[in-house]
Amino acid sequence: MPLTPADIDAVCDLVNDLCGICLDASKSYLIESRLSQIVQKHGFSSYSDMVRQVRLSTNSMVRTQIIDAITTNETLFFRDNYMFEALRHKALPELIDSKANTAFPQRLRIWSAACSTGQEPYSLAMTLAELIPDVNDWDIQILGTDISDAVVARASRGWYAPHEIERGLSPERLHRFFEPYDNGWKVRDELRALCSFRKLNLLEPLAMPGKFDMVFCRNVAIYFSRDVQRDLFHRIAQTMTTDAYLFVGAQEFLADHGPNFAPHQHCRGTFYRPNLINMPAYV
């Protein structure tokens, strides 16, 4: 199916509206390689025809398939390990100390926004389990969310193929936190119990049950425009407690958000504390 300039414009606009991802003509190979199967499978006469049908809302299945196909789900366990070192040696000890004299000293709420297939939230859970000996007696919830149904289902299952395990997991962690299952490895129940997963589009209102003590939102904002990034980080800040830290990806910087986010440093890891007093409150 040939991809015309009009098709490219139509697909780029749709993808931007659906999930905030910015594509342009330089990504036409990506559009073709990821979406041509959907066009053919559903018998659309062109990419523009597919876009028209999705916009008419006659086909939410196609919308889901487009999102699943166009999103880049690259992830690994303990990605940018120095961030997990900063978490282990600075952010978590500080958080646990700051909770000590509160009504709920053993309650921690952590959000992995855009968690892909779950390696990030499970890495957070492993870090907590290594730091807190009686972690399963604590009231801990690590929420993993993503826009893609397919990756949320995979994260929730907690099963990984050997090649995924090899990316970032040490043998010690593998044997402590995983068990062999179905030619791969499954997250053990004790670790799985710390995590929950659900679908969430970061462009939509972030209706959360309570405030988070820590948010990881990494390697997703790079796909968004500067305006969408700014809006997203401000809305995420509203979901956080005043002592909470926000961790972003290695190529994502909050410097141009001025005094709204104060950078904190541990070794190579930079993470941010939102300045909620200065920020407009909207979610």
Ligand SMILES: C[S@@+](CC[C@H](N)C(=O)[O-])C[C@H]1O[C@@H](n2cnc3c(N)ncnc32)[C@H](O)[C@@H]1O
């Ligand atoms: C590259 S992965 C990052 C995974 C993980 N945070 C990490 O750093 O390893 C980006 C994820 O963002 C998700 N995503 C893209 N647009 C989104 C949106 N509008 N709302 C929520 N998730 C989105 C994709 O489905 C994908 O799983």
